Amino acid sequence: MTATVNSDTIIYPALMQTGYLERKQDNLNVFNAASASAILLTNELVMGDYSASAFYKIGGSIAHRDVNSVAAVTNEKIAMDEMVGIKTPWKYGPYATTEEAFKRRGKSPAEFSMLIGQDMADATAEGFIEFALGSLEAAIRANATMVTSGDLAVEGKKVLTKGLRTMGDKFGTVALWVMDSMAYLDIVDESIDNKLFEEAGVVVYGGVPGTMGKPVLVTDQCPADTIFGLNQGAVTVKESQAPATRAYPIENQENLAIGYRGEGTCNIEVLGYKWKDKAVTNPNPTALKNSSNWEKYATDNKATAGFIIDLIDTVAP
Secondary structure (H helix, E strand, O other), rough: OOOOOOOOHOHHHHHHHHHHHHHHHHHHHHHHHHOOEEEEEEEEOOOOOEEEEEEEEEOOOOOOOOOOOOOOOOOOOOOEEEEEEEEEEEEEEEEEHHHHHHHOOOOOOHHHHHHHHHHHHHHOOOHHHHHHHHHHHHHHHHHHHHHEEHHOOOOOOOHHHHHHHHHHHHHEEEEEEOOOOOHHHHHHHHHHOOOOOOOEEEEEOOOOOOOOOOOEEEEEEEEEOOEEEEEEEOEEEEEEEEEEEEEEEEOOOOOOOEEEEEEEEEEEEEEOOEEEEOOOOOEEEEEEEEHHHHEOOOOOOOOOOOOOEEEEOOOOO
C-alpha cells in the first residue's frame, strides 16, 4: 500500500514564522507611535492566567495642626490593592492549499507560507485592537464618572471639552482621541464650516483639525457614536506567550496539500482598572467587553485610562 508521507511534500514552517514576525514588528512599531503610546502593543512572557502586581494605597493629605492642643490623634492605616490584567487566547486558521494550485501559476508553495505568515500578523494586530478597545470601553463604563455625552451637530467641538472636564486639572495629560471615521469626519466638517479665514483658496482652521492639537486614531473598530479620550498607557496588549505556527502535510486528499494554522495569547491591562474576578479566566471578546468584569483600583479618576464621550443625536432626522 502506498501513501503520501511527510518526506514526499515540501513544507515551509520557517517562512510562515518569518513572515509573521517581520510583519508583526512593523505593525508594533507603527501602531505604538501612531497611538501616542496610549494603546501599547508589546511582547512579554507572562505565566499563568493573568498578570497581577500589588501596590500600597495611601492617598493621604495634610491638615491643620493646632499648636495649642494636647488632644489624642487617630491613626490612619495603609491599604493595599492590586492591578490585575487578564490573559485571553486566540487562534488563526487553519488554511490549506494544494501544491498544484501554486505550481500551476509557476509559483512555489513557499509563497503560500510567507503570505499566511504576513496575514496572521495583520489579523492579530487587528484582533488586538478589538481586544484593547473592547476592554477599554468596558472598564471605563464601569466608572460612570468618566462617561459623558454630547451632540456634535448642536455643540460642535465643545463635545470634546465636555470629555476633558472629567479629567479636571489633568485634562492636558490626554494624549489621544479614538473614534470611528464618521465621528472624525463630522468634526472635520465642523472645522470647515467654522473656518477662521479664507482668501484665494487659502484656509486657516482652528485646531488640528479642531481636535485641540491632539492626535486622533481613526478606526472603525471603535464603537459607533463613541469617542475615547485616552491617557498615555491607557491600555496595554502584551503578546504574553510565544505564538505557535504549524505547517503540516495533508495526505488523504486527491492532490497533495499543505495546511497552516497558528495560535497564541495576549494579556490585557487597562490603566487604573483591574480584572475583577481572578477566578474568571480564558475570557472571549464578549467577556472582555462586559463592564461587570472590570473595576477601578486607582484612587484618583485622573490616574485612570481616560474617558468616554457618548455621541447623541438630538436633531430630528
